[in-house]
Amino acid sequence: MHAGRRLDTGDVLPALSFDTLAHGAVRLPDDLATEWGLLVVVRAAW
Numbered sequence: 001m002h003a004g005r006r007l008d009t010g011d012v013l014p015a016l017s018f019d020t021l022a023h024g025a026v027r028l029p030d031d032l033a034t035e036w037g038l039l040v041v042v043r044a045a046w
Helices: none
Strands: 016-019 025-028
Touching: none
Parallel strands: none
Antiparallel strands: 016 025
16 A cells, blocks of 8 residues: 655655644644654554
8 A cells, every 4th residue: 555655855744633642632743843843653563
């Protein structure tokens, strides 16, 4: 299965929203306080 085109240098992160266990909803990139940010996704066993 192909999810679409991959992001490249200079691309804008698409809007993402997800719930956390302890801190409510996170909305990216709206919740980033600065122009730069780091999103780490760990895919364990799905």
